[in-house]
Amino acid sequence: TKLNDSLFINVYDTVKRIQLGNDTTLCTSVTLDAGPNFKSYRWQNITGTRYFTVKDSGLYYVTATDNCGNTFSDSIYFYPK
Secondary structure, three states: OOOOOOOOOOOOOOOOOOOOOOOEEEOOOEEEEOOOOOOEEEEOOOOOOOEEEEOOOEEEEEEEEOOOOOEEEEEEEEEEO
16 A cells, blocks of 8 residues: 655745844934844834834834744944934
8 A cells, every 4th residue: 555645844035134234323214124034023113014214313123033933133223413
């Protein structure tokens, strides 16, 4: 008797760490990008998108979770001009 079986496997792109950039002087608005291939995003104001637009000086941070449940985070400080 010959038996067959199958198994479905999800393969996800590897996620690199989040890199928002160096602290910098802010003179216009800047859009921060937390990067692709994360399952979820959480910015300091609880926004849950990949992008966040900065309009004021201050500390901004994001935590992202990949498909395997690993978390990555980064922060950036914008100084007033």
